[in-house]
Amino acid sequence: RKEVEQDPGPFNVPEGATVAFNCTYSNSASQSFFWYRQDCRKEPKLLMSVYSSGNEDGRFTAQLNRASQYISLLIRDSKLSDSATYLCVVRIAGGTSYGKLTFGQGTILTVHP
Protein backbone atom coordinates (compact mmCIF):
# COMPACT_ATOMS: atom_id res chain seq x y z
CA ARG A 1 0.00 0.00 0.00
CA LYS A 2 1.34 3.45 -0.88
CA GLU A 3 2.02 5.83 1.98
CA VAL A 4 0.06 8.62 0.30
CA GLU A 5 -2.73 7.79 -2.13
CA GLN A 6 -4.46 10.14 -4.51
CA ASP A 7 -6.95 9.71 -7.31
CA PRO A 8 -4.72 10.36 -10.34
CA GLY A 9 -7.62 11.72 -12.41
CA PRO A 10 -7.45 13.34 -14.83
CA PHE A 11 -10.10 15.82 -13.84
CA ASN A 12 -11.39 17.86 -16.77
CA VAL A 13 -13.57 20.76 -15.69
CA PRO A 14 -14.89 23.96 -17.30
CA GLU A 15 -13.80 27.37 -16.14
CA GLY A 16 -15.74 28.47 -13.11
CA ALA A 17 -16.35 24.95 -11.83
CA THR A 18 -15.65 23.75 -8.32
CA VAL A 19 -13.42 20.70 -8.06
CA ALA A 20 -12.30 18.64 -5.07
CA PHE A 21 -9.31 16.36 -4.66
CA ASN A 22 -8.91 13.73 -1.98
CA CYS A 23 -5.90 12.11 -0.46
CA THR A 24 -5.35 9.46 2.20
CA TYR A 25 -2.18 8.68 4.13
CA SER A 26 -1.24 5.49 5.90
CA ASN A 27 1.31 6.55 8.52
CA SER A 28 -0.46 7.73 11.66
CA ALA A 29 2.77 9.45 12.72
CA SER A 30 2.30 11.96 9.92
CA GLN A 31 2.33 15.43 11.39
CA SER A 32 2.56 18.00 8.63
CA PHE A 33 0.46 18.12 5.50
CA PHE A 34 0.75 20.09 2.30
CA TRP A 35 -0.62 20.53 -1.16
CA TYR A 36 1.96 21.21 -3.84
CA ARG A 37 1.28 22.16 -7.41
CA GLN A 38 3.41 21.02 -10.33
CA ASP A 39 3.14 22.39 -13.83
CA CYS A 40 4.26 20.25 -16.76
CA ARG A 41 8.03 19.70 -16.67
CA LYS A 42 8.46 22.16 -13.82
CA GLU A 43 9.31 21.89 -10.16
CA PRO A 44 6.75 21.24 -7.41
CA LYS A 45 5.68 24.46 -5.73
CA LEU A 46 4.03 24.74 -2.35
CA LEU A 47 0.39 25.69 -2.77
CA MET A 48 -0.62 25.60 0.88
CA SER A 49 -0.07 23.87 4.16
CA VAL A 50 -3.03 22.00 5.65
CA TYR A 51 -4.03 22.58 9.25
CA SER A 52 -6.28 20.55 11.51
CA SER A 53 -8.87 23.31 11.68
CA GLY A 54 -8.97 23.61 7.91
CA ASN A 55 -7.66 26.62 6.09
CA GLU A 56 -8.48 28.77 3.12
CA ASP A 57 -6.37 30.79 0.72
CA GLY A 58 -8.50 32.66 -1.78
CA ARG A 59 -10.25 30.13 -3.97
CA PHE A 60 -8.47 27.20 -2.33
CA THR A 61 -9.66 25.40 0.79
CA ALA A 62 -7.80 22.56 2.47
CA GLN A 63 -9.20 20.17 5.07
CA LEU A 64 -7.58 17.57 7.27
CA ASN A 65 -9.26 14.69 9.09
CA ARG A 66 -6.69 13.04 11.32
CA ALA A 67 -9.05 10.33 12.53
CA SER A 68 -9.69 9.18 8.96
CA GLN A 69 -6.17 10.09 7.78
CA TYR A 70 -7.71 12.05 4.96
CA ILE A 71 -6.81 15.35 3.32
CA SER A 72 -8.78 17.32 0.77
CA LEU A 73 -8.34 20.32 -1.49
CA LEU A 74 -11.25 22.29 -2.88
CA ILE A 75 -10.79 24.74 -5.73
CA ARG A 76 -13.64 27.14 -6.39
CA ASP A 77 -14.22 29.18 -9.53
CA SER A 78 -11.56 27.28 -11.49
CA LYS A 79 -9.32 29.26 -13.82
CA LEU A 80 -7.45 28.06 -16.88
CA SER A 81 -4.24 28.76 -14.97
CA ASP A 82 -5.23 26.19 -12.33
CA SER A 83 -4.45 23.41 -14.82
CA ALA A 84 -1.61 21.44 -13.24
CA THR A 85 -0.83 18.34 -11.22
CA TYR A 86 -1.74 18.65 -7.55
CA LEU A 87 0.46 16.71 -5.17
CA CYS A 88 -0.61 15.62 -1.69
CA VAL A 89 2.43 15.64 0.59
CA VAL A 90 2.96 14.56 4.20
CA ARG A 91 5.79 14.67 6.70
CA ILE A 92 6.06 12.40 9.72
CA ALA A 93 6.77 13.59 13.23
CA GLY A 94 10.23 13.52 14.75
CA GLY A 95 13.23 11.30 14.28
CA THR A 96 15.99 11.59 11.74
CA SER A 97 13.46 11.37 8.90
CA TYR A 98 11.63 14.49 10.03
CA GLY A 99 12.70 16.51 6.98
CA LYS A 100 11.55 13.90 4.51
CA LEU A 101 8.47 14.69 2.45
CA THR A 102 6.34 11.80 1.22
CA PHE A 103 4.43 12.50 -1.99
CA GLY A 104 1.31 11.11 -3.53
CA GLN A 105 1.36 10.35 -7.22
CA GLY A 106 -0.54 13.53 -8.02
CA THR A 107 -3.93 14.43 -9.42
CA ILE A 108 -4.04 15.95 -12.88
CA LEU A 109 -6.42 18.86 -13.36
CA THR A 110 -7.28 20.38 -16.72
CA VAL A 111 -9.53 23.43 -16.78
CA HIS A 112 -11.00 24.15 -20.20
CA PRO A 113 -12.75 27.24 -21.58
Added chain:
Amino acid sequence: EAGVTQFPSHSVIEKGQTVTLRCDPISGHDNLYWYRRVMGKEIKFLLHFVKESKQDESGMPNNRFLAERTGGTYSTLKVQPAELEDSGVYFCASSQGINQPQHFGDGTRLSIL
Protein backbone atom coordinates in the same frame (compact mmCIF):
# COMPACT_ATOMS: atom_id res chain seq x y z
CA GLU B 1 16.64 36.09 -4.24
CA ALA B 2 17.85 33.28 -6.46
CA GLY B 3 15.95 30.03 -6.14
CA VAL B 4 17.30 26.51 -6.02
CA THR B 5 19.33 25.88 -9.14
CA GLN B 6 20.22 22.53 -10.60
CA PHE B 7 22.69 21.57 -13.27
CA PRO B 8 22.47 20.13 -15.82
CA SER B 9 18.81 20.43 -16.77
CA HIS B 10 19.12 17.35 -18.96
CA SER B 11 21.65 14.55 -19.15
CA VAL B 12 21.69 11.61 -21.53
CA ILE B 13 24.33 8.94 -20.88
CA GLU B 14 24.90 5.32 -21.63
CA LYS B 15 24.50 2.53 -19.15
CA GLY B 16 27.68 2.04 -17.18
CA GLN B 17 28.81 5.65 -17.40
CA THR B 18 29.07 8.10 -14.54
CA VAL B 19 26.97 11.23 -14.10
CA THR B 20 27.19 13.97 -11.50
CA LEU B 21 24.26 16.24 -10.74
CA ARG B 22 24.69 19.53 -8.94
CA CYS B 23 22.36 21.52 -6.74
CA ASP B 24 22.83 25.05 -5.44
CA PRO B 25 20.37 25.72 -2.64
CA ILE B 26 18.93 29.09 -1.73
CA SER B 27 21.62 31.07 0.05
CA GLY B 28 21.47 30.57 3.81
CA HIS B 29 19.44 27.38 3.66
CA ASP B 30 21.07 24.78 5.88
CA ASN B 31 18.72 21.99 4.82
CA LEU B 32 19.17 20.42 1.41
CA TYR B 33 17.18 17.48 0.06
CA TRP B 34 17.37 15.23 -2.98
CA TYR B 35 14.28 13.59 -4.45
CA ARG B 36 13.68 11.52 -7.56
CA ARG B 37 10.72 10.82 -9.79
CA VAL B 38 10.93 7.81 -12.06
CA MET B 39 8.48 7.31 -14.92
CA GLY B 40 4.94 6.69 -13.74
CA LYS B 41 5.81 6.86 -10.06
CA GLU B 42 5.53 9.40 -7.31
CA ILE B 43 8.35 11.70 -6.24
CA LYS B 44 10.48 9.85 -3.70
CA PHE B 45 12.91 11.10 -1.08
CA LEU B 46 16.58 10.20 -1.45
CA LEU B 47 18.41 12.05 1.30
CA HIS B 48 18.63 15.11 3.51
CA PHE B 49 21.66 17.20 4.45
CA VAL B 50 21.86 19.58 7.36
CA LYS B 51 24.77 21.78 6.44
CA GLU B 52 27.46 19.30 5.38
CA SER B 53 26.13 16.36 7.40
CA LYS B 54 23.83 13.64 6.14
CA GLN B 55 20.80 13.75 8.39
CA ASP B 56 18.85 11.01 6.65
CA GLU B 57 19.92 8.89 3.69
CA SER B 58 17.25 6.26 4.05
CA GLY B 59 15.96 6.83 0.52
CA MET B 60 19.22 6.22 -1.33
CA PRO B 61 18.53 3.22 -3.58
CA ASN B 62 21.95 1.56 -3.47
CA ASN B 63 25.68 2.21 -3.22
CA ARG B 64 25.90 3.37 -6.83
CA PHE B 65 24.58 6.71 -5.57
CA LEU B 66 26.88 9.07 -3.69
CA ALA B 67 25.80 12.46 -2.40
CA GLU B 68 28.12 15.08 -0.99
CA ARG B 69 27.80 18.57 0.37
CA THR B 70 31.31 19.67 1.19
CA GLY B 71 31.37 23.01 2.98
CA GLY B 72 27.65 22.94 3.49
CA THR B 73 26.85 24.94 0.37
CA TYR B 74 26.15 23.22 -2.94
CA SER B 75 25.59 19.48 -3.21
CA THR B 76 26.43 16.87 -5.80
CA LEU B 77 24.77 13.55 -6.48
CA LYS B 78 26.91 11.08 -8.40
CA VAL B 79 25.60 7.92 -10.02
CA GLN B 80 28.32 5.39 -10.83
CA PRO B 81 27.81 3.22 -12.79
CA ALA B 82 24.46 4.33 -14.15
CA GLU B 83 21.81 1.69 -14.83
CA LEU B 84 18.67 1.90 -16.97
CA GLU B 85 16.40 2.10 -13.92
CA ASP B 86 18.16 5.28 -12.78
CA SER B 87 16.37 7.27 -15.48
CA GLY B 88 14.04 9.90 -14.11
CA VAL B 89 13.87 13.47 -12.87
CA TYR B 90 16.09 14.33 -9.93
CA PHE B 91 14.88 17.23 -7.82
CA CYS B 92 16.79 19.16 -5.22
CA ALA B 93 15.06 21.22 -2.54
CA SER B 94 16.23 23.43 0.28
CA SER B 95 14.75 24.95 3.39
CA GLN B 96 15.99 27.39 5.99
CA GLY B 97 14.85 25.34 8.96
CA ILE B 98 13.62 21.77 9.05
CA ASN B 99 10.09 23.03 9.74
CA GLN B 100 10.20 25.58 6.96
CA PRO B 101 8.74 25.03 3.46
CA GLN B 102 10.97 23.21 1.02
CA HIS B 103 11.70 25.06 -2.20
CA PHE B 104 12.40 22.91 -5.22
CA GLY B 105 14.69 23.34 -8.17
CA ASP B 106 13.59 22.67 -11.74
CA GLY B 107 15.13 19.23 -11.65
CA THR B 108 17.63 17.32 -13.76
CA ARG B 109 16.09 15.03 -16.32
CA LEU B 110 18.39 11.98 -16.52
CA SER B 111 18.10 9.46 -19.32
CA ILE B 112 20.15 6.27 -19.32
CA LEU B 113 20.42 4.53 -22.69
